[in-house]
Amino acid sequence: MSAKSKFDLTLYLVTDSTPEVLGGKDICHIVEEALKGGVTLVQYRDKHADTGLLIETASKLHAITKKYNVPLLINDRVDVCLAVGAEGVHIGQDDMNIAKAKTLLPQGAIVGVTASSVNEADAAIENGADYLGIGTMFATPTKKDTKSIIGTRGTKLILSKCQTGTEHNVGCVAIGSINRSNVQRVLHQSTFGSNKLNGVAVVSAIMAAPDPQAAASELRDRIRSAAEQFYISARPGVKVAADVEEVLGQMPAVIKKHVLSSVLCHNMTNTVVQNFAANVCLATGSSPIMSLNGAEAPDLAKLGGGLVINMGTITPDIMSAYQAGVKAYNAAGNPVLLDPVGGGATSVRRAAIQTLLATGFYSVIKGNEGEIGAVMGSSTTQQRGVDSGPSISNEEQKADIVKWLAQRERCVVLMTGATDYLSDGSRTVAISNGTKLLGSITGSGCALGSVVTSYMAVHRDDKFVAALAGILHYEIAAERAAANPSCRGPGSFIPTFLDELYLFGRDEENWNLHKTAKIK
Numbered sequence: 001m002s003a004k005s006k007f008d009l010t011l012y013l014v015t016d017s018t019p020e021v022l023g024g025k026d027i028c029h030i031v032e033e034a035l036k037g038g039v040t041l042v043q044y045r046d047k048h049a050d051t052g053l054l055i056e057t058a059s060k061l062h063a064i065t066k067k068y069n070v071p072l073l074i075n076d077r078v079d080v081c082l083a084v085g086a087e088g089v090h091i092g093q094d095d096m097n098i099a100k101a102k103t104l105l106p107q108g109a110i111v112g113v114t115a116s117s118v119n120e121a122d123a124a125i126e127n128g129a130d131y132l133g134i135g136t137m138f139a140t141p142t143k144k145d146t147k148s149i150i151g152t153r154g155t156k157l158i159l160s161k162c163q164t165g166t167e168h169n170v171g172c173v174a175i176g177s178i179n180r181s182n183v184q185r186v187l188h189q190s191t192f193g194s195n196k197l198n199g200v201a202v203v204s205a206i207m208a209a210p211d212p213q214a215a216a217s218e219l220r221d222r223i224r225s226a227a228e229q230f231y232i233s234a235r236p237g238v239k240v241a242a243d244v245e246e247v248l249g250q251m252p253a254v255i256k257k258h259v260l261s262s263v264l265c266h267n268m269t270n271t272v273v274q275n276f277a278a279n280v281c282l283a284t285g286s287s288p289i290m291s292l293n294g295a296e297a298p299d300l301a302k303l304g305g306g307l308v309i310n311m312g313t314i315t316p317d318i319m320s321a322y323q324a325g326v327k328a329y330n331a332a333g334n335p336v337l338l339d340p341v342g343g344g345a346t347s348v349r350r351a352a353i354q355t356l357l358a359t360g361f362y363s364v365i366k367g368n369e370g371e372i373g374a375v376m377g378s379s380t381t382q383q384r385g386v387d388s389g390p391s392i393s394n395e396e397q398k399a400d401i402v403k404w405l406a407q408r409e410r411c412v413v414l415m416t417g418a419t420d421y422l423s424d425g426s427r428t429v430a431i432s433n434g435t436k437l438l439g440s441i442t443g444s445g446c447a448l449g450s451v452v453t454s455y456m457a458v459h460r461d462d463k464f465v466a467a468l469a470g471i472l473h474y475e476i477a478a479e480r481a482a483a484n485p486s487c488r489g490p491g492s493f494i495p496t497f498l499d500e501l502y503l504f505g506r507d508e509e510n511w512n513l514h515k516t517a518k519i520k
């Protein structure tokens with residue numbers, strides 16, 4: 001039969017018969033429930049059973065998948081596939097080679113191949129693979145002998161270099177610890193330009209679920225709505241303001257919405273700035289909570305606010321709280337800002353950045369030049385302490401770096417400095433507001449992170465616009481504080497700044513930002 005033209009990789013169920021995953025349950029029942037929930041392709045995978053049992057089970061499964069018009073593939077065993085007339089096979093790098101499998105199988109049989117690198121993907125495509133199973137995405141107890149964990153970055157590399165994904169005839173799915181809470185970010189972060197994964201493959205997320213039908217149906221829903229929650233910047237269907245005038249024109253409404261919001265701003269921030277950041281939140285109209293307890297993140301994440309992860313005073317305990325935090329906010333679809341404070345300064349911090357980037361999705365990554373360099377993984381921007389260090393790039397390069405990183409991470413990136421650069425990968429602005437006094441007090445960058453976060457939580461239509469509104473609210477208030485006669489230096493700047501943050505936000509006369517903001 002020619003199933004090839006019809007196969008759909010959206011939600012690919014790979015079975016497992018081990019006690020750890022299947023328990024005492026009936027594999028046929030689970031597969032049928034999963035099909036009812038919307039699984040689009042099934043692979044029978046059993047690394048331990050004898051040939052007789054493999055054929056018996058495969059044949060029962062095939063009777064079920066046929067009812068739902070879904071192809072059944074057999075892991076590794078061309079002989080079992082032929083014996084039951086299944087639609088194809090899935091072969092790993094250590095299994096029979098693809099050319100051999102193709103000569104044994106009938107015309108039109110589906111042959112999928114596992115690939116974990118660009119080379120393996122290229123070779124599989126050249127040899128006629130119909131799709132690629134790309135993995136291992138994240139470490140998984142279901143496959144203990146996995147050779148490489150490639151994450152979304154490795155997957156994206158394959159999508160960028162190989163003739164695979166939605167732009168090509170060779171589809172691809174990712175596999176390895178994909179489940180309801182990470183499926184959307186896996187799809188979002190793996191995307192390269194218009195080339196995307198065609199879907200995901202899962203074992204335990206369905207096989208070990210208490211209700212496999214509900215699990216499959218929830219995964220289908222989340223795959224379908226991925227773009228809604230993890231949009232790069234603007235929500236699908238929103239008319240994006242493209243030029244600076246138009247973007248500025250949206251600011252007054254966004255600021256007004258924010259100051260009246262009391263939106264929750266959850267700060268997992270460093271011990272130095274707790275008090276100042278909380279005061280800045282109150283002055284700008286958000287409602288701060290300073291909690292470094294990962295266990296309460298899932299409850300807080302549901303309250304509609306945003307989360308700041310600020311690595312300023314990082315410890316091993318706090319690392320796990322950050323991870324719990326980003327996972328909880330991703331699952332709830334609420335924004336997270338990553339502020340990798342001092343990111344380039346020590347190997348602990350450089351490693352922490354990589355771990356955090358692999359753990360979740362950040363709507364905004366914010367940092368000074370050295371910190372952004374550390375996020376990029378560049379070794380040329382070594383940092384001293386947590387300050388910005390020497391300026392090594394010219395202004396043009398900074399804008400390019402920020403745009404490039406926004407495209408790589410598919411999020412909004414903010415590089416702070418005398419001039420700030422903000423980009424969502426397509427729109428980039430340079431903001432020259434602010435005052436030197438911001439550099440004379442501690443925590444001014446950290447508190448800006450809180451403001452940008454709460455603005456994103458309030459204005460969901462366009463994160464780029466939201467972030468810019470937060471930056472302008474903050475920096476124009478700082479300018480006004482510096483110009484205020486009651487400000488005589490860093491000490492008196494702080495209370496004056498808090499007043500101006502409060503007053504600026506509530507004084508609509510100041511919202512004629514066309515005249516005030518210095519955006520290039």
Ligand code: 3NM
Nearest residue numbers: 135136140142143177202203204
């Ligand atoms: N293949 P779960 S990972 C069958 O990397 C399989 O090629 C992998 O199981 C690969 O969804 C894997 O339970 C197991 O994490 C995936």
Ligand code: MG
Nearest residue numbers: 076091092095
């Ligand atoms: Mg195999």
